[in-house]
Amino acid sequence: MLPSTELALLRRVATEQSNGRAPSLVATLVRDGDIVWSGARGSVDGAPPDERTQYRIGSITKSLVAALVLRLRDEGRLDLADPLERHLPETAFGRVTVAQLLAHTGGLTAESPGQWWERTPGGDWPGLNAGLTEAEWKHRPGRRFHYSNVGYGVLGELVARLRGTSWLDALRTEVLTPLGMSRTTERPAGRHARGCAVHPFADVVLPEPEHDAGAMAPAGQLWSCTADLARWTAFVGGRTGDVLHPDTVAEMREAAAIDDSGAWNSGYGLGLQLVQIDGRRLAGHTGSMPGFLACTLIDPATQTGAVAFANTTSGVSILGLVSDLIAIADTQEPPLPREWRPAEIDPALLELTGLWHWGPTPFHLRILPSGWLDLTPAAGQGRASRFRPLGDDRWLGLDGYYAGETMTVHRDGGGRPAHLDVATFVFTRTPYDPAAPIPGGVDDKGWRGDHHVGR
Known part of the structure; x- marks a missing residue:
């Protein structure tokens, strides 16, 4: 390491040995x-x-x-x-x-x-x-x-x-x-x-x-x-x-x-x-x-x-x-970040990425270099987890709130991802998608201005 770092390390050891009388x-x-x-x-x-x-x-x-x-x-x-x-x-x-x-x-x-x-x-x-x-x-x-x-x-x-x-x-x-x-x-x-x-x-x-x-x-x-x-x-x-x-x-x-x-x-x-x-x-x-x-x-x-x-x-x-x-x-001597390089990934995973919503809350789903998925709140606060593939559109949560839970990708008639089900939490492409299971479609009249709420 740099001489200045080595001196600081040795001084810390020397101080502990002297003060602790080892x-x-x-x-x-x-x-x-x-x-x-x-x-x-x-x-x-x-x-x-x-x-x-x-x-x-x-x-x-x-x-x-x-x-x-x-x-x-x-x-x-x-x-x-x-x-x-x-x-x-x-x-x-x-x-x-x-x-x-x-x-x-x-x-x-x-x-x-x-x-x-x-x-x-x-x-x-x-x-x-x-x-x-x-x-x-x-x-x-x-x-x-x-x-x-x-x-x-x-x-x-x-x-x-x-x-x-x-x-x-x-x-x-x-x-x-x-x-x-x-x-x-x-x-x-x-x-x-x-x-x-x-x-x-x-x-x-x-x-x-x-x-x-x-x-x-x-x-x-x-x-x-x-x-x-x-x-x-x-x-x-x-x-x-x-x-x-x-x-x-x-x-x-x-x-x-x-x-x-x-x-x-x-x-x-x-x-x-x-x-x-x-x-x-x-x-x-x-x-x-x-x-x-x-x-x-x-x-x-x-x-x-x-x-x-x-x-x-x-x-x-x-x-x-x-x-x-x-x-x-x-x-x-802070370690340098790992050098970024393009990764070999399954192109079929790309259609899973991007913006998803749990209720009104936006999340981003990204592909990690390992081929795992990373689900993170767009605002940076909330329940974030990584998932590794289990096969057949099923993914295992590795950490955070969803550790050990299963994420399942549900597809529409054309085979496109329609919503994600993570331990009964449904994530949709648009907030409260009325075509998705609960909590989608909570009100038949949909989104409206606040002066219409309650009518």
Whole structure:
């Protein structure tokens, strides 16, 4: 990047490392799928950390596990609406759905029963499940967001049960290897930072231990480096390779428990944390384990993302740092708009484009380069959605109010588009077309001056 941008990025990293008193801090910036900058402060074994120095990534592990679950869904091995008991009949909370576990809305307890799992060597699945009685059900399923580490321990077992192997072996085969994440491991391997706690009132540190979390490992076990997590950050932004379809990852980025049509600050999708900062919608995940803080976020709109690790239990504002790095890059070097070029489209779609009306409200229907359709209020405010083709003049809504709903094109006797039906909302070429179904033809006398209304 430009020297001035790199200086601003490094200064932000240096300020956080100094003010947060982190033994080491490393960060990497990603744009359009590539690493465009990395910086570090502090030291690991007497030298600054680099892009291949491992740190524990904590709950970022959950996002990787979620990708495995979505792969199973896309293969038809499960449905996100499945109750857990369909796949793990031995649990005491079988009516919680897979989607609720992914989005932390299942109502399960936050932590596993017994001693704190982040400091206690973990047991196996039967031992964990035995402790998860109905008393560990804290909220009605679907009632509210309640972050549950236990829920991801359960999802790890779900993956293992359906794959016939461990969740970690499935992760290596299905996600890590295809994405080239060779430095993401269950335990530290090669050069790695040691976890530390920093004394709150003196500049001394205390080593933090690490261990195998056993059945709770899917909630936060993994170690990685910024080079590997840069690949994952690009994946979350939509550069998914053959691991998942981009539409599936876009589904993971949707807020599962809030109406995201208005303003909100934070939310959770299917294994991904979501934040809105200064108008930016960022997706990724934070992570923390004793001795470590981690964060990965990306702005899918600009394809700029960042990763940061620190080997300290607390003190560093890791999410604030990562979001600031993205903002610095996009402010000082805004990405150029994609170059416009004519697109190859089906000429038959052209007759669908142009002006349509829902009642008296005008809308524009446009063809997108992908061959999808975009229905947008002419005034810029109102219910806008994109649609992809289903065939036979049927289209599936992808976002906004009409997400998941079907748009059907109705034609006249000559085969020309006469009106659109979007979940019973009828759009016509002229306002309140009397030849169309409701709401067309509301008055036999038609349009008139206001002095005739009521006569």
